[in-house]
Amino acid sequence: MKLNNKLKIIQIVPQLPPSINGLGDYALNLARQLRKDYNIETRFIVGDRNWQGATEIEGFTIQQVTADSAKALFSLLSFDENKSVPVLLHYVGYGYAERGCPVWLVKGLKHWKFNSANSRLVTMFHEIYAAGYPIWTSSFWLSPLQKKLAERLVNMSDQCITSKQSYAEILYKMSRNQTQIAHLPVFSNIGEPEFNPPLIERTRRLVIFGHKNSKLQVYQQGRQALELACKSLKIKEIYDIGIPTGLEISEINGILVMETGVIETVEISKIMLDSIAGFLKFPPPAYLAKSTIFAAFCAHRLIPCMVTHNAMPTDGLQSGKHYWSASDKNSQLSLKLGQVIADNAYAWYQTHSLSVQTNIFITHLNGSNSIIMKN
Helix, strand or coil, X not given: CCCCCCCEEEEEXXXXXXXXXXXXXXXXXXXXXXXXXXXXXXXXXXXXXXXXXXXXXXXXXXXXXXXCCHHHHHHHHCCCCCCCCCEEEEECHHHHCCCCCCHHHHHHHHHHHHHCCXXXXXXXXXXXXXXXXXXXCHHHHHHHHHHHHHHHHHHHCCEEEECCHHHHHHHHHHCCCCCCEEECCCCCCCCCCCCCCCHHHCCCEEEEECCHHHHHHHHHHCHHHHHHHHHHHCCCEEEEECCCXXXXXXXXXXXXXXXXXXXXXXXXHHHHHCCCEEEECCCCHHHHHHCHHHHHHHHCCCEEEECCCCCCCECCECECCCEEECCCCCCCCCHHHHHHHHHHHHHHHHCCCHHHHHHHHHHHHHCCCCXXXXX
């Protein structure tokens, strides 16, 4: 099977906008780039039957499972007359089942694979399975089943991709050491500006961006580190972007805190381009490769600021080189050092930018080792 400009791909995703969901934004951005670079159209299948949204977004068709059943999924996968349309599954167990065990999803895909000639399944593992602790949580008891479902997906898929090197190693073992696992840290959902002015030309602004709970962690658990970053960089204003925390913080050590609420990605990008730093408390440094917020900071050449750090490089990211951490006593933050860190973070990001990843995805969906030519 070869992809061409007359064929589609199918992306299976838990949710899409208007739901505020980083994974949905990831899939939609990928669809936009596939259309732009290769004239390939995407048909979405939404796997959350409770999702509420339109049947089309930006010209992309959206179909939604009506029930958590293999039959419901199979009927949508077999919708096209051309049964060889390749499928890209965005997998996170909890996105498709309340307890993280979407048995119906795996069964439906297996049935489709068995009944479809030249079928091709590429799975992007955003998560694999829950760690299984503490003992009183459902994940403790269901972790073995979650792991078994992930193993079935790995061995059913023609190609697997994931965002973290440690995830790739787990998946490789699951595949009985027979499948090469691609490792791609996530791209920015807030765009990738072509021109990023030097920090010295920007407003002395720091950005706090993300989910409500992650921002609460910044103020409640990372306040001291935040104050240190602001002092070191002579920050004049802080922009809090996203759903308000409810803390109603108007200033920090005399620095104005501006809550923007939920705004369009174009506006977020403009704010980041005129800021010098972005601050994160969550995820921890070991998981930065799967953070779209960290990716946005890198793509906009901001100084990514953290509370803690990893002593050893993880996914190519090193404290003091690609991000600053208040806990790293060997890295005294200044605008000069911050520019070096921002440049390094930007360079790291370019190896897996949206356009780079789109080419890799299309190559795997095509089932070829060759690079597919853009429009």
